Amino acid sequence: MKYVELILYRTYADLKAEAARGYLGMLWWIIEPLLYLGMFSFFFVYIRQQAGGRIVAFLLVGLVVWKWFASTxxxxAKSIEGGVNLMRQVYLPKYVFPWAAALTNFFKFLIVFTLLLGFLLLSGVEPTAAWATLPLLVAAQFFFMLGVAGLLAAVVPFVPDLNQIITNMLMPLFFLSGVIFDINRIPEPFRPFLYLNPLAVLIADYRAVLIDGQMPGWAGLAATLALSCVLWASACALMRRFDRIYPKVLVR
Structure with missing residues (x-):
């Protein structure tokens, strides 16, 4: 708990530094998903002639959730590697770095997600009791991302090329996560494989809750949270194992 203030301060500093870059600053957090939305909306509404209102909401939910994952x-993953200068000055448990990076992107997501809710309300979507489960969905996604990224952060200092692999794997994962299609409509022989992707299940749950007013799949949500705990515990074990080795490896 004594490192909570440090994590929060580092999160604040990262947000402030990122907002100061460029003339538009924080507006880029909103502009980027809107650019994606415009591109895919044009394709589905004008080229494939699908119903405009629902498809825009459908795409926007998927894109906002995906953008959070793709940014986090x-x-x-590179947070421990990027914290080498601070490591030289003072000892810190290495989990501080992925936590700060995750919280930085979480606060950016909250801004965009709030705008998403406003858009859905203005477009005629009525809030239902299912919306009360949104904090559970957000928490499940946050800890799932933290678990996966924590494992990667623990390994990247030893295998720097992983950063490039992660970047290049995001595009295939985009198409395997149901961002622009409904995984529930995929033919049966292939659908179970998509359900193995927790992000695809989460995106489907967000849409069910926000657009259809349905409760999320509790079994999938519980499985995602359980997997997140295992991933984060494994990440912490690796960080403790290499705690004193990171500064030596990263100064080379």
Whole structure:
């Protein structure tokens, strides 16, 4: 607990530094998903002639959730590697770095997610009792990302090329996570394989809750949280194992 203030301060400093870059600053957190939305909306509404209102909401939910994941994973993965200068000055448990990176992207997500809720309300979507489960979905996604990214962060200092692999794997994962399609409509022989992807299940749950007013799949949510605990425990074990080795490896 004594490192909580440090994590929060580092999160604040990272947000402030990122907002100061460029003339538009924080607006880029909103502009980027809107650019994706415009591109895919044009394709589905004008080229494939699908119903405009629902498909825009459908795409926007998927894109906002995906953008959070795609921003958090690389940032957390290189967080220990990027904290080498601070390591030289003072001892810190290495979990501080992925936590700070994850929280930085979490606060950016909250801004965009709030705008998403506003858009859905303005477009005629009525809030239901299912919306009360949104904090559970957000928490499940946060800890799932933290678990995966924590494992990567523990290994990246020894295998720097993983950063490039992560970047290149995001695009295939985009198409395997149901961002632009409904995984529940995939033919039966292939659907079970998509359900093995926790992110695809989470995106489907967000849409069920926000657009259809349905409760999320509790079994999938519980499985994601359980997997997140295992991943984060494994990440912490690796970080403790290499705790004193990281500064030596990273100064080379």
């Amino acid at each position: 994973l690389p940032a957390c």
